[in-house]
Amino acid sequence: MHTLRRGLLAGVLASLVLALFDFVTDGAPGNGFPLVLRWFGISIADPTISRFSGLLLLIALGGLVGLIFGALQRGKLITTGRALLTGLTLGVLWWLLFEVVLVNMTNHAPSPFSLSFGRFLSSFPLAVLFGVLIGAIFIQSQGYHGSCQSS
Amino acid sequence: MHISSSTGEPKGVGAGASEQRAVVSPITLSERSSVGLALLRILVGYLWFQQLFWKLPPTFAGLYEYVVRESQHAIFPGYGALLQHTFLAGCSSLSSPVGCTAFVPLAACVWTAELLVAISLLFGLFTRFGAILATVLSLQLYVGLAYTGWIWTYGMLVLLALVLVAVPTGRRLGVDLWLAPRFEAAGQHHRLARIAGWFV
Numbered sequence: 029m030h031t032l033r034r035g036l037l038a039g040v041l042a043s044l045v046l047a048l049f050d051f052v053t054d055g056a057p058g059n060g061f062p063l064v065l066r067w068f069g070i071s072i073a074d075p076t077i078s079r080f081s082g083l084l085l086l087i088a089l090g091g092l093v094g095l096i097f098g099a100l101q102r103g104k105l106i107t108t109g110r111a112l113l114t115g116l117t118l119g120v121l122w123w124l125l126f127e128v129v130l131v132n133m134t135n136h137a138p139s140p141f142s143l144s145f146g147r148f149l150s151s152f153p154l155a156v157l158f159g160v161l162i163g164a165i166f167i168q169s170q171g172y173h174g175s176c177q178s179s
Numbered sequence: 180m181h182i183s184s185s186t187g188e189p190k191g192v193g194a195g196a197s198e199q200r201a202v203v204s205p206i207t208l209s210e211r212s213s214v215g216l217a218l219l220r221i222l223v224g225y226l227w228f229q230q231l232f233w234k235l236p237p238t239f240a241g242l243y244e245y246v247v248r249e250s251q252h253a254i255f256p257g258y259g260a261l262l263q264h265t266f267l268a269g270c271s272s273l274s275s276p277v278g279c280t281a282f283v284p285l286a287a288c289v290w291t292a293e294l295l296v297a298i299s300l301l302f303g304l305f306t307r308f309g310a311i312l313a314t315v316l317s318l319q320l321y322v323g324l325a326y327t328g329w330i331w332t333y334g335m336l337v338l339l340a341l342v343l344v345a346v347p348t349g350r351r352l353g354v355d356l357w358l359a360p361r362f363e364a365a366g367q368h369h370r371l372a373r374i375a376g377w378f379v
Contacts (some may be wrong), residue, residue, distance in 0.1 A: 045218070049225055108357045146235060153228065157221075157301050164303075164352045168214075 031106075032098040034169050035162075039094015042161035043087050046154065061086065067130040089126075090158070093118055097162050106170060111163040119159020127151040208346070216342075217303065217351040223339055224300025227293055227313065239286030243276045246285070249323030258322055292316060300343065303353010308378040310343035347379065355379040 051057040061082025065071065068085075072078040100114055127147075132140045208216075234241035247270075250262040270279040292312055299309020317340050321333035349355030362376030 045221065048222070052222060052225065053229065112354060112357055146232070149235075150232065153298065153301060160302055160354065161352060164356055167356070168351065 031102050032095060034166055035094045035096070035098020035101065036091050037094065037169065038162045038165040039090040039092065039097060040087055041165050042094070042158050043090020045161055046090070046158055047083055047086055049154070058083065064089070066134055067126050069134050093122060093158075094162055094166075097166065101166070106167065108167050111167040112160060113163070115159040115161070115163025115166070116156060117159065118162065119156040122158060123152050123155030127155055210351075213348075213351045216346055216348045217353060219339075220300050220303065220306060220343055220348040221352065223313070223343065224297050224302075224309075228297035228301060231290065231293055231297065234286065234290060236287065236290060237283075238276075239283065239290060240276065242286045242289065243279075243282060244274065245324065246282070247273055248327055252326045253323050254325055255322060262323075289316075299349075303349030303351075303355045305358075305375075305378045306349030306353060306355055307344055307347060310340050311378075313340035314344060349379060 047061075050060040053060065058079035061080075062071070062075075062078040064082040064086045065078060070081075072081060097114060097118055101111070104110075128143060128151075129140045131137075132142055246262065246266060250259045250267055253259040253262075266281045266285040267279060268281060270282065271277055276282045293316065296309050296313045296316065299305055300313070314337060317333060317336040321337055325333050347355065347359070350359050358379045359376070362372050362379060366373035366376045
């Protein structure tokens with residue numbers, strides 16, 4: 029149970045870091061959040077509602093990936109290397125599913141795997157970062173949890 | 180994370196030395212501060228990451244205008260002439276790199292260096308190496324472009340990079356979390372690992 033809860037927390041916090049990027053990007057903050065809705069073919073006319081819904085969906089998806097991460101770690105010895113590698117793998121899967129397949133499907137692209145260099149460069153590192161962050165936050169929370177218990 | 184100030188051993192012995200030891204206390208960075216600095220590192224990495232997109236290969240066209248500006252407004256007089264006679268030699272236009280033979284190799288090196296900085300700082304992977312590279316690139320920008328806008332803009336970029344050189348921020352929320360203890364252990368037997376360990 030602890031593992032699942034820590035995974036959920038790691039997923040939510042990692043998605044908040046991704047969301048933070050949208051506040052330091054040029055232009056009005058939150059412009060990237062409606063893109064999260066578009067992964068599922070949802071578009072909302074009101075820009076404010078669209079941004080907030082996109083942010084909430086991003087956090088929910090982050091939490092879901094974090095739960096999957098936690099479930100994968102259950103009953104196993106959790107090492108830093110293993111946590112980072114699992115996170116990285118989930119990040120690559122996140123990129124493949126959301127940034128490649130779903131984007132291509134909703135844009136009616138000729139192939140679900142079509143990709144330009146610019147789109148690859150703008151999406152892949154951030155998706156992998158998301159995964160690595162889940163692993164790092166998870167392992168750090170383990171250390172923090174351990175130190176709280178021992179004191 | 181534990182950061183000790185490198186005060187070194189006092190040379191003298193006696194009351195004076197022990198007084199000095201009492202005044203200069205070691206600095207310990209709390210876990211929260213470490214995570215905060217790791218977040219700062221990620222955001223600085225994102226800053227470098229974002230700047231890759233207006234000068235994409237294969238033409239790197241967006242960069243040309245800035246190199247020309249550097250050659251005209253550099254802080255050191257010789258620096259502009261150096262650019263004009265090397266990387267901008269043969270360029271006929273101020274707005275596009277037509278006829279420039281050395282511009283594309285320069286731009287490719289700059290772009291690759293910035294990509295390395297972005298990856299290093301975003302992922303906390305050999306963070307101090309990335310931060311040193313960021314310091315060099317920022318210093319170059321400061322020398323070339325500081326007079327073209329608010330002078331502190333590039334100065335602050337240099338200072339930010341220097342903070343990331345000083346503090347091993349990749350050891351929280353980064354891959355250096357995994358690398359650092361390995362290099363520490365291997366560094367006891369291998370010189371190369373000891374040197375590599377300094378970059379994480």
